[in-house]
Amino acid sequence: MNKDLEKLACKDLIDLALLMPKKFDDLRLNDAPILNELNCTKVVIKSKKQLAGKRLTCIAYSYNWECECTITIFNARPFHNALFAINKELLIYGKLNDFAGLLQFVNPKIIKNSGEITANYMIKGVSDKSISEIKKKYLNYESLKAYDLLDEHIKLLLTMSENSSDAMLLLNSDELNECLKFVEIFHHIRRLNETYKNDTLYKKLKTHDINKWLKSLPFSPTNDQLKAILDIKSDLENAKHKIRITMGDVGCGKSLVIFAAALMTYPNKAILMAPTSVLAQQLYEEAKRLMPGFVKILHFSGAKTKFMQDELQDANFVIGTHALLWADISDASLVMIDEQQRFGAKQRMRLKELATTNDVNPHYIEFSATPIPRTTALINSDIYSYSFIKELPFKKEIETKLITIEQSKELFNHIRIENEKNHQAIIVYPLIEEGKTNTYKPLESVIPYYEKHFKNVYYTHGKDKEKDNVLSEFALKGDVLLSTTIIEVGISLPRLSIIVIVAPERYGLSTLHQLRGRVGRNGVKSYCYLLSKNEFSDRLIEFSKTLDGFKIAEIDLANRKSGDLIDGDYQHGASFKYFDETSDNIILQKAKEYIHKLQDK
Template structure:
């Protein structure tokens, strides 16, 4: 049996422990006794046996609700034997005979588990663990004193060992492939920008520069909050990689990145060096030739990239990586590889994650976090209900009069019998009647991208669903109203709120609910930090917060708690890096 298999077995905590020491006093739990049988009384319902319990020097009646034939053979008047039972109301309830005393025995849910542990568990088979943790697990299964089954110590060892096992397996899944080492300096590009990058952006660019310089393929996930400046990190990567591609989930996002790339990669630095950085947009509607594809320094596109004859690239970037399947990401990688030499691979996400999850993920891929924002966001978040509707309308009218835009997010497109909020179909008539420049779209709308573009240029109010969570940049958007807000996770609410005030202007987020006292909604009022909100979201999900009538729990572990055990995780990571890394 391998060390890891043994460790998995060692993590099966005993159901209970039977302490069969002959204590000379009573415990507040089942215990063992040396008992002489003084008398036996039988009735139709119960059997009573009078015992003299020698180790505590007391006479006590034992009560049997079930008294079988084998009991009659064992329990005979005048006989002395060892028994185990629990005392309630000064009588022993259903005591059972025991053959071994003065030891502590672990109790398991099956004989098979008991035999597995007895057969395989040893210090030798747990030598992959720190000695103290291994000792605690061994003693948990084979205790000799009550100190060996101290709950706190066992709980810590189980948490430690469980997350260790998980990280160790993840680490062994890391695959190493050859890639072209690119020695490049991002400073000329960074210096040419008309704004200063944040320290977090600079740190991530340095991480990527270091990745690109190695002859093994980089696999890095870059996670940044809404508005943290991930696009500039992508463009810095493109500049360093010399030949690369960015795949975005929608043509709107691809267009936005293309506009930024064309503006900054062909800005001051290009003029000074007289070298055009060739950027090509690849979507279903964009125009490009085979020559463009082959000679591009940077390809920016949607899924359309997967259906082209792509050149060999030094780096591939995927934006909003969770919106693509594993097969799509793998296909892009394959299309741009040169034989066994793969491009460096960078994935970007705007969904902040808790630190525990980032640390866990980093055992499989490298992770960089962009927490700083280029400017401080100024967004007022308010919980409202139908009594605030009149004030909300006044606010919306004022914002539109200032040339700003408003988004109303409905939970459903069509009416539902089991729903106590309006859908788009039910609510749209009001907005169309009292306001001009109202646009309507949702996830299943085939024309949603065209509608969003037209709204950006001409609209006042957008009626939509959470499709707006990730997507088009709306420079004039200052207000978002989220209907039935308590039905969404905090991370989704934060993403929606992050759509407003993207360019430093004052923003407003209204959480419309029938329950103003919802604890989660009250929590989101306190912070604009996406990473703190991710921690909160995890905390509420672990608590089994009910959304859509289902328990949304990301429970992965039996003992390790992602919301409370960050210290244990950090300790395990240090141990693996020090003792088990190549």
């Protein structure tokens, strides 16, 4: 069975059942001609004529209609003369029209057998006959009922696996369309539940009491922070739970929740993976400053991993980057991912697997400012438990402006005004070097211009080995920073009041929101400029009107789709043939209700 399904890129029988023909060919002989429709008839060629422009016209007699019709072949080749030889009998199939009072076929198909209805799947490399045989071989009531499908849906899917007049009538009908959407999302959620299954035993912990620590902090945690901490405490004390994601905008205090989770895990080990070395260093320093001295905190640096194994074993809280993916963390009780949108699905699952021993999983939490589309889809699919941190220690005042290249003079004047207030600006470029098809100037080509017109200009990018030092020095001394998206996360710049994003149409909304979140960290009035040579899309216009990361995630989901949530082979792009993540919410709710009903049995 596997080879047959692989041939059709189907993972299981549901995928096979959801494989619909693009159209049906009704090769049954028509009792009477039907104009402007596909007709099948048996004819004998009575005469033919080769006209200018390689057009061949034949007069034929239809046996089943008992009348004459014409057959016109445009761009006729030599073999057509033999194919349409006088007195030759043929079965033809094609669209019939009226031409000067005569029945006419234009470029009809010549078929071998009549009396059948055939499905046309249009799958390259696999014949329609082979597909129909595979479906007939494997699809039946029992095989589909094993997937807990509803009887009404099984009946429809089995009908569509037959080459029949009923299947022809159902194709493209509302009834079939709703069935396909329901079955697809129902089966998808069931597979998700299996992939992210919650019935595996976790390391049930006796949590460390953190109340005294919370009261000793130099600031008062917000209610949302405390609620997120309680959610995590409940998870840690439970032997079964869902994967948790904690979401909150830049500056809402996710770091405190991370530290609280690590402290509650004490004396067991907690792991935190951050996307950049600058952010990992920053979190390490903040943890050392805020957490109790008895917690052994380790900054697991990629450059020193070979020499840190002993320290790794002794540490209670390990903070690192991708280097953790090659470390021995099998004794970890809690795994956390910060800025989860910066990691691929396989990287995140890899870290969790490294801490899994004897099929006992660690507790697992992801943190994000903007849930990426695949995560939003997971939430909508009942997979994640989630906590929201919406309260901010201060009100953010960020104005998002859409501007064109022609308005650059106004922008540069604004940057100078902000510099005079001891505020900083970052200008993000999409490219480092000149390319063959660039429509925007790359970062390296604009450096001389900024150095001539502004003071204290710094520049860096992902390939710059000194980028961490450049960012640290800019934070203290700089006025203007030219950079790529490496500044999306990982650096605290309290004086930053302007960020300019060149070619915003090239980025996902999650990245744009992260970049915008660099400004206004201390409540100072700030600005985000989206600078484009093109007309602004509805997606960017919608983005400019809201600072709400959760609304932005929904906009992003509508534009990019969720990607492959199960195998993680791609991170965006529609993963459904029929179900629409943005408009089929009623069907989604019905599918989830049916799943809950099955679980309660």
